[in-house]
Amino acid sequence: MSAPGSSFGDVMVLGGGISGIQAALDLATSGYKVYLVEKDPTIGGKMAQLDKTFPTNDCSMCIESPKFIECDRHPNIEILTHTEVAAVEGQAGDFEVTLIRKPRYVREDVCTGCTTCAEYCPLRVPDPFNQELSANKAVHIYFSQAVPLVPYIDERCLYLQDGKCSICEGVCKNRAIDLHQTAKKQVIKVGAIVLSPGYAPFDPRARGDYGYGTIANVVTSLEFERLLCATGPHEGEILRPSDHQHPHKIAWIHCVGSRQVLPGGHSYCSSVCCSYVQKQVILAKDHDAGVEAVIFHNDIRSYGKDFERFYQRAERLPGVRFIRSYVEIGREIPESKNVTVRYATDADGVKEEEFDLVVLGVGLAAPTNVKRLAEQFGIELNAHGFCRTNPANPIETTRPGVFVCGAFQGPMDIPESVMSASGANALAGALLKSRRGKLRSLTPRRVSSSARPTRPSRSRTPYGRRA
Numbered sequence: 001m002s003a004p005g006s007s008f009g010d011v012m013v014l015g016g017g018i019s020g021i022q023a024a025l026d027l028a029t030s031g032y033k034v035y036l037v038e039k040d041p042t043i044g045g046k047m048a049q050l051d052k053t054f055p056t057n058d059c060s061m062c063i064e065s066p067k068f069i070e071c072d073r074h075p076n077i078e079i080l081t082h083t084e085v086a087a088v089e090g091q092a093g094d095f096e097v098t099l100i101r102k103p104r105y106v107r108e109d110v111c112t113g114c115t116t117c118a119e120y121c122p123l124r125v126p127d128p129f130n131q132e133l134s135a136n137k138a139v140h141i142y143f144s145q146a147v148p149l150v151p152y153i154d155e156r157c158l159y160l161q162d163g164k165c166s167i168c169e170g171v172c173k174n175r176a177i178d179l180h181q182t183a184k185k186q187v188i189k190v191g192a193i194v195l196s197p198g199y200a201p202f203d204p205r206a207r208g209d210y211g212y213g214t215i216a217n218v219v220t221s222l223e224f225e226r227l228l229c230a231t232g233p234h235e236g237e238i239l240r241p242s243d244h245q246h247p248h249k250i251a252w253i254h255c256v257g258s259r260q261v262l263p264g265g266h267s268y269c270s271s272v273c274c275s276y277v278q279k280q281v282i283l284a285k286d287h288d289a290g291v292e293a294v295i296f297h298n299d300i301r302s303y304g305k306d307f308e309r310f311y312q313r314a315e316r317l318p319g320v321r322f323i324r325s326y327v328e329i330g331r332e333i334p335e336s337k338n339v340t341v342r343y344a345t346d347a348d349g350v351k352e353e354e355f356d357l358v359v360l361g362v363g364l365a366a367p368t369n370v371k372r373l374a375e376q377f378g379i380e381l382n383a384h385g386f387c388r389t390n391p392a393n394p395i396e397t398t399r400p401g402v403f404v405c406g407a408f409q410g411p412m413d414i415p416e417s418v419m420s421a422s423g424a425n426a427l428a429g430a431l432l433k434s435r436r437g438k439l440r441s442l443t444p445r446r447v448s449s450s451a452r453p454t455r456p457s458r459s460r461t462p463y464g465r466r467a
């Protein structure tokens, strides 16, 4: 039975990428209290790391960051960053979730985001937001539009390592630094759960043959997004890792970790890579019209709205060649650090060509620690580690009351992630409709006249039939 004061109309959204943000906003605006739980120090997910988005090449952060603010200011949304799930108990309509709030070592309630702590911090550590292509202070705000706009202290901080430095504590006028903070347990009661933990970019180290990690000028496509971006490691200048020089000839290799049954790869198509590579080619040419771009692909899959036109736009640019061939990374040339790529065409047979920079079009893999997540939530995964869903309704997981949206359903782009998030809102809302509009934090302005009490809904079976 419900504990006094519990709110079974509340919903937990796990994962604060674009799909989780959209689900939280839709649910909150429909009249449900939402806990938006994110393991990183800020919401945003991968979309925050992208420079522009296909097929319009709009600025990614310009689209996403207003949603951060909307979430932050929404009276029905409680954002819990730096937080992970420890346990889930109960059933549809009545879940109890134990959360672990990891120490940020900075008090969110008193920090003003002034960043004086970062100014004085003596230690620089690889910056995860920039895919470790640059360094940041051990205490820093994850990125400038972060929500909450509060720094966190990296575990490599000198104080946390051996107690040798506490400069940040001394310079913070608001006494927001708390180097003795420990993990805290928080229990929430919710009626429904929306899973939106997204995906992990395929790690090419799983396939040793791409030279990633051993050849300096082989980078992943997510790293290239950061290189393109004005908030990236070189403030929008595309500089290659080995010598920080502008590359004049760049190769993109498609399907890295996708459509491969070789050990370490995945047999499925990751659906977004053809278009994001075309986007990166167009943007690289915007940065430097003289760049020569060669795209090695299996075939081009342009199945979204306006995607074929986008492909043609990239293909028609001067100095751009699309070559249909599997490839092999040849070698790194010791003097120039250039990289050779071997490929084969019907007309020319096997050829080897030299590039200043090679970009690996990595696919979308299941999120890290996905097995643990599945066990915690009591859901099934498919053969590829993504969420097993109802074939007739891909928002339903195998557990009643637990819904899924975004790339955890399977590889998908941003518009699809947003659509599935709104779908999750509809299903979670249907399950909890009797509670709608009765929340402790609901402001009168938001109470809808249609939010009349209805009979409690009965549990759903995994695939939507009433139990």
Ligand SMILES: Cc1cc2nc3c(=O)[nH]c(=O)nc-3n(C[C@H](O)[C@H](O)[C@H](O)COP(=O)(O)OP(=O)(O)OC[C@H]3O[C@@H](n4cnc5c(N)ncnc54)[C@H](O)[C@@H]3O)c2cc1C
Pocket: 014, 015, 016, 017, 018, 019, 020, 037, 038, 039, 040, 043, 044, 045, 046, 047, 050, 052, 053, 054, 055, 083, 084, 085, 196, 197, 198, 199, 200, 201, 221, 222, 225, 272, 276, 279, 362, 367, 373, 405, 406, 407, 408, 412, 413, 414, 415, 417
């Ligand atoms: C190089 C590259 C370029 C791309 N370019 C484009 C583009 O131009 N246009 C486009 O439409 N799509 C593009 N995409 C695809 C796009 O990134 C995805 O469609 C989108 O990010 C999916 O959003 P999501 O919220 O489902 O997942 P994510 O963005 O992965 O967000 C998931 C969130 O959940 C959090 N999380 C994960 N596990 C847990 C947990 N256990 N507990 C708490 N939180 C957790 C993560 O930290 C993350 O914040 C690109 C992808 C790549 C790799």
